[in-house]
Amino acid sequence: MADLLTIGVIGLYFVAMLGIGIWASKKIKNTEDYLLAGRSLGFWMFVLLMIGTVCSGMSLLGVSGLGYKMGWPTMWEQIFVPLSIAFCIIFFGVKLHNVARTAGYMTVQDYLAHRYESPTALRSLAAVAGIIVSMIYLVGQYTAIAIVLIWLFQIPLWLALFLAMVVTMIYTTIAGLYAVAWTTLIQSIILIGGVLIMAPIIIIYAGGFTHVNEFIASVNPALVMPWMPSGAFAIPYIFSFAILLMVGLACAPHVINNVLAIKDVKYFKWAPLVAFIIYFVAMFLLKFTGFAGLTMVKEGVFTLPGVPNAGDFVILYGIQYALPVVALWAVFAVIVLAAVMSTTDRLMLTIGAMFSWDIYKKVLKPDADDKSVLRLSQVVVVLSAIGSMLLAISPPEMLASLIWMGIGVMLATFAVPLLAGLYWRGATREGALAAMSLGLVSSLVVGSLNYFKTVAMGIEFAKIPLHFSFYAFVIAILAMIIVSLLTKKTAEKVLDETQTGWYFSK
Amino acid sequence: MFGLPDITIMVFGAVTIIAIAALVYWGITFKGHD
Numbered sequence: 001m002a003d004l005l006t007i008g009v010i011g012l013y014f015v016a017m018l019g020i021g022i023w024a025s026k027k028i029k030n031t032e033d034y035l036l037a038g039r040s041l042g043f044w045m046f047v048l049l050m051i052g053t054v055c056s057g058m059s060l061l062g063v064s065g066l067g068y069k070m071g072w073p074t075m076w077e078q079i080f081v082p083l084s085i086a087f088c089i090i091f092f093g094v095k096l097h098n099v100a101r102t103a104g105y106m107t108v109q110d111y112l113a114h115r116y117e118s119p120t121a122l123r124s125l126a127a128v129a130g131i132i133v134s135m136i137y138l139v140g141q142y143t144a145i146a147i148v149l150i151w152l153f154q155i156p157l158w159l160a161l162f163l164a165m166v167v168t169m170i171y172t173t174i175a176g177l178y179a180v181a182w183t184t185l186i187q188s189i190i191l192i193g194g195v196l197i198m199a200p201i202i203i204i205y206a207g208g209f210t211h212v213n214e215f216i217a218s219v220n221p222a223l224v225m226p227w228m229p230s231g232a233f234a235i236p237y238i239f240s241f242a243i244l245l246m247v248g249l250a251c252a253p254h255v256i257n258n259v260l261a262i263k264d265v266k267y268f269k270w271a272p273l274v275a276f277i278i279y280f281v282a283m284f285l286l287k288f289t290g291f292a293g294l295t296m297v298k299e300g301v302f303t304l305p306g307v308p309n310a311g312d313f314v315i316l317y318g319i320q321y322a323l324p325v326v327a328l329w330a331v332f333a334v335i336v337l338a339a340v341m342s343t344t345d346r347l348m349l350t351i352g353a354m355f356s357w358d359i360y361k362k363v364l365k366p367d368a369d370d371k372s373v374l375r376l377s378q379v380v381v382v383l384s385a386i387g388s389m390l391l392a393i394s395p396p397e398m399l400a401s402l403i404w405m406g407i408g409v410m411l412a413t414f415a416v417p418l419l420a421g422l423y424w425r426g427a428t429r430e431g432a433l434a435a436m437s438l439g440l441v442s443s444l445v446v447g448s449l450n451y452f453k454t455v456a457m458g459i460e461f462a463k464i465p466l467h468f469s470f471y472a473f474v475i476a477i478l479a480m481i482i483v484s485l486l487t488k489k490t491a492e493k494v495l496d497e498t499q500t501g502w503y504f505s506k
Numbered sequence: 507m508f509g510l511p512d513i514t515i516m517v518f519g520a521v522t523i524i525a526i527a528a529l530v531y532w533g534i535t536f537k538g539h540d
Contacts, residue, residue, distance in 0.1 A: 072514055086529055213509030224510050226517040269536040273529035
């Protein structure tokens with residue numbers, strides 16, 4: 001399928017990303033430059049970094065795939081995911097940014113260690129949990145790129161993974177967040193612009209907005225309702241789905257750390273609205289492309305491959321039929337590459353920061369100099385890239401579900417210690433340790449029971465009415481409240497320093 | 507409208523408008539601190 005023009009388009013994109021990395025590497029003077037881009041991000045750089053970080057490659061294919069499978073009830077995804085950026089800025093960003101400026105935080109673990117007076121135990125647990133969930137999420141990201149590159153070039157899975165990984169790894173390793181932010185700026189523009197141009201063409205090709213809705217309603221009336229009558233995307237499930245996406249993504253380590261890198265807190269004024277509108281419009285169109293794909297499949301325009309995750313291919317086939325120009329397929333491959341790489345680079349850097357700063361510098365070797373911390377960050381970025389690529393060489397359908405599991409584990413592990421720490425003066429170190437460890441373990445257990453359709457203690461875990469992460473989230477909340485009420489309160493001085501209380505900013 | 511049931515338009519329309527209104531309110535009232 002691939003010709004010279006296709007290879008040229010993809011090659012040009014890779015060269016451009018590497019060029020940005022080499023240019024940005026000249027700005028790196030110390031660890032703060034590497035991990036936080038010298039706390040210098042402007043408004044648009046920050047907004048597009050947040051969008052690019054949240055919007056992954058699998059969400060690009062998975063959004064239309066889920067629309068293809070379940071119709072309008074899944075449109076909630078297109079409201080709650082964009083709202084996660086607003087939630088992150090409003091509920092975490094303002095306060096963390098303000099405290100970080102005076103306290104000099106490099107990572108969110110710095111905040112947790114300070115707020116809960118736990119320089120070793122909570123910091124280590126948060127860093128290890130962060131590395132685990134980031135690796136799960138990173139491995140899952142490769143599914144999308146493998147699907148697209150195999151479709152376009154018909155190359156082996158390992159080669160598709162290797163190509164995507166090696167370019168991202170190089171620019172992230174040499175220039176840290178400066179490269180991540182600049183490449184994400186370009187990648188987000190490609191991603192949003194590409195969706196805004198390509199999605200309407202596919203929708204028009206399928207017969208337009210009204211025809212698509214009328215057609216999918218004739219296939220199954222539930223597909224045009226706001227919720228399903230039962231099971232997944234029934235009202236209770238949508239409630240847990242809202243918490244999962246809005247709060248879970250907002251407190252994900254690779255997303256929340258971005259708030260520490262902004263230049264001026266005044267950018268938080270309109271960033272939530274601007275990010276929501278841009279992301280909402282692009283994702284709405286992408287979801288509707290899934291509905292258009294369903295229309296075309298049912299009308300016999302094309303058939304999808306006979307694989308379990310056939311829905312994930314719907315946008316690829318839609319493009320193939322609505323835009324029968326091979327060069328445009330290569331452009332779409334670049335769009336997916338942009339979506340994947342803008343998330344994977346941030347994940348790799350976050351893993352590097354959590355290991356080199358939180359575990360090595362703050363726990364194992366406090367006297368380590370800045371240069372050695374910077375070098376170790378770079379080594380860990382390389383290792384996380386290679387390790388996750390090796391882990392990704394396994395069945396793609398398993399990888400796709402890992403992304404959902406990753407967000408669920410992030411919610412159950414980080415949301416309660418962060419929210420309670422920022423807003424409840426009664427939250428204690430022991431409460432945070434209990435909430436984080438129980439949240440992590442229970443989400444992994446319930447998530448696995450749900451994934452493997454286990455029946456235990458008379459419960460059919462495949463048919464639980466809420467998303468699995470919600471149960472673990474509730475366990476974490478209860479653990480935080482009960483243990484905090486029974487243990488010694490945090491010093492008032494620390495609570496004042498960390499601006500703890502029922503307000504957004506002082 | 508648009509081939510959709512009224513309830514779908516009303517539910518999604520209301521949630522989207524409320525979300526945007528809340529974010530506009532945040533922007534207008536945000537004072538910040540640095």
